[in-house]
Amino acid sequence: MAKRRRVGNLMALAVLAALVQRPMHPYEMASLLRAHGKGTDMKIKWGSLYSVVHSLAKHGLVEVAESSRQGGRPERTIYRLTEAGRQELADWERELIVTPEQELPxxxxxxxxxxxxxxxxxxxxxxxxxxxxxxxxxxxxxxxxxxxxxxxxxxxxxxxxxxxxxxxxxxxxxxxxxxxxxxxFPGLGLWRDYHETGHVPPEISEIAERGGDTD
Missing domain, CATH: 1.10.287 (Helix Hairpins)
Structure with a gap:
């Protein structure tokens, strides 16, 4: 069974993996993830990046490496991976590889x-x-x-x-x-008859009833 992660959004996995390379500002993280095509690898809501980074920091998985402000511009905060974050990343990756999950396309x-x-x-x-x-x-x-x-x-x-x-x-x-x-294809005739006559064949109706009892 999958563990309950402190920050379970898959974007957090991508952020942790990006920070393995070097400390980064969230904007730099987004640029790197886009350049690596992470938006096609996992479901990512780019607007939630800052909140994901803040959640990771709250749980001690990343930390502020540097914070500065130039003139009237917004404060620029650079984050780095903590040892706890490195361990979380490795543990999460192992879980994702070894544990099959049912996906519903x-x-x-x-x-x-x-x-x-x-x-x-x-x-x-x-x-x-x-x-x-x-x-x-x-x-x-x-x-x-x-x-x-x-x-x-x-x-x-x-x-x-x-x-x-x-x-x-x-x-x-x-x-x-x-x-x-x-x-x-098994039952093709019954399927075709249903659409030609508009009546559900007794065989199909019986199967549907049995299936409904198991829900």
Whole structure:
């Protein structure tokens, strides 16, 4: 089970990792995280950066390294990682790697109620989804190959993972399309009959009732 973190926002993980390099002002942290594409690696609300940094400081995970003011400009505060923050970062990273968590993508939500659409329409929609996925995959593979010529693989491992996950999803969509278009998908006839007649087949109704009893 995942631990309850003192600051659980994933932006905190990114901030702690950035401060491993050197002490920084929050604006510098944001610039570095954007430059490294962290907005695509995790869900980040950039407007919350300062509050995340303040929370990390409150819990002793970062501390003020330097604070100065020039003329009438706002105070400039530079933060550094504490030993407690370094330990939190390492412990959090270990947990994220070793503990699988259930993620709920929007596509899974759509699949959970896919029967509301007729099979033929689902085929058309999946084909369009697959076309978009394959185009994006081609772009991602090309970009990754280019980056690997200049950047060590260690710093691109998250991009490699994303490509692998997208490839796996695309392969699954292709296999589902094959079943639907070849007619080998189990229960396809009942699904089609429902949309042609507007009546839920008794077999499907019975299964739905049994499923509802287990919620």
């Amino acid at each position: 929007r596509f899974k939500a759509a699949l959970s109620v896919i029967s509301v659409l007729a099979p033929d329409e689902v085929v058309t929609l999946l084909q369009r989804r697959l076309e978009v996925m394959e185009a994006r995959l081609a772009d991602q593979r090309e970009a990754l190959a280019g980056y690997l010529r200049e950047v060590p693989r260690l710093f691109l491992i998250e991009d490699e993972y994303e490509v692998a996950m997208r490839e796996a999803e695309a392969a699954w969509v292709r296999s589902l399309l094959e079943e639907l278009t070849s007619g080998t």
